[in-house]
Amino acid sequence: MGRDIELREYYRKKYLSYQNRGNFVQDMNPLIKLNVFFALAILGVLISDWRIQLSICLVYYVIAMAGRKLKSFALLYSGVGITFFVFLVIVRQLSVEGSHVMFSILGWKWTWEGLQNAISMTLSLWVFSGAIILFFDLTEIRDLMYSLEMKGMSHVTSYVILASLQTIVDLKRTSQTIMDSQRARGVETEGNILVRVRALIPVLSPLFLSALASTEEKAVSMDARAFSVERAHTFLRELRPTPKYEVVIAVLVDICLAAVILLKITGRIG
Structure with missing residues (x-):
């Protein structure tokens, strides 16, 4: 009996209090995180200096480590970077002409100019994709949607x-x-690929049937919760109020982005 009372009290406090994961990066307001990561991505694209771009990529790893997502982020992000590099090296060696030939494979001349162009494009794409990957790794979509609803989204x-x-x-x-x-x-x-395809075909039918059943269940649940009622909705989980220091961080990052855009327009940075 005492154990049941303790469990009820635990869940009562859990759902009546703000959602807290115990990590300051994961607990940041989703819109603040979106603002910061978007600004970092744009900065990396605007500033073509490889040292700045590489520094931003390293910052992503540091943020992932602070948010306790280093392993999952590093595996995916590093794989994306390698894929970009290999693909772009091949493409740019085919499309960029250069005079400094590094080596030749069966008459295919690999130039230093093509490699430089591939590295530059890889860093730009790597910086931009890193912001997207890290944001969704640190943020639950339901929290993002909740924040947007609080800002007026339907x-x-x-x-x-x-x-x-x-x-x-x-x-x-x-x-x-x-x-x-x-x-x-x-x-x-x-x-091999043929074995995997043969194993996949029997899976499709139950997969589609389960998807249809899930759709019907969601429709019934929405109807039971009066989803279509045109009034303010309540939420089972609520995010904590945004601390002032998070707003300050977002403002400082936006100021840096605005300054870089201004310098870019005036031609003071390349």
Whole structure:
């Protein structure tokens, strides 16, 4: 009996208090994080100096470490950077003419100019993509939608965006469950590409059926919660009020971005 009372008290406090993950980076207001990361991405694109761009990329790693997401972020972000580099090196060697030939492969001349161009484009794309990857790694979509609703976004628009993104996650989780079930029954699901395709075909039917069933369940839930009522909605989870220091950080970053844009327009930076 005492244990039940403790559990009820725990969940009562959990849902009546503000959502808190115990990490200052993850607990930042989603719109503040979006502002900061967007400004860093634009700064990296506007300033073509490789040292500045590389510094911003390193800042992403530091922020990810502070937000306890270093491992997941580093794996994805490093893979994206390598993919960009390999792809752009090949493309720019084919499209950029240069006089400084480094080496030749079967008559295909690899130039220093093409490599420089590929590195420059890779850094720009790496800086921009890093902001997007890190933001979504540190921010739950439902928290972002909640913040946007607090700023006046329609709850219908908010739900459509949230449901669309959540559907991708749900389909991935469901497909993994079905594949595990197939594997438990002795169906071969790993091997070359033909084996994987044959294993994927039986998964599609239950996957689509589960998606349709999930859509119906969501519609019933929305109706039960009076989703279409035109009045202020309540929320099961609420974010903490935005501290002043977070606003100061966003303002300082925006000032830096405005200054760089002004210098770029006047031609003082290349």
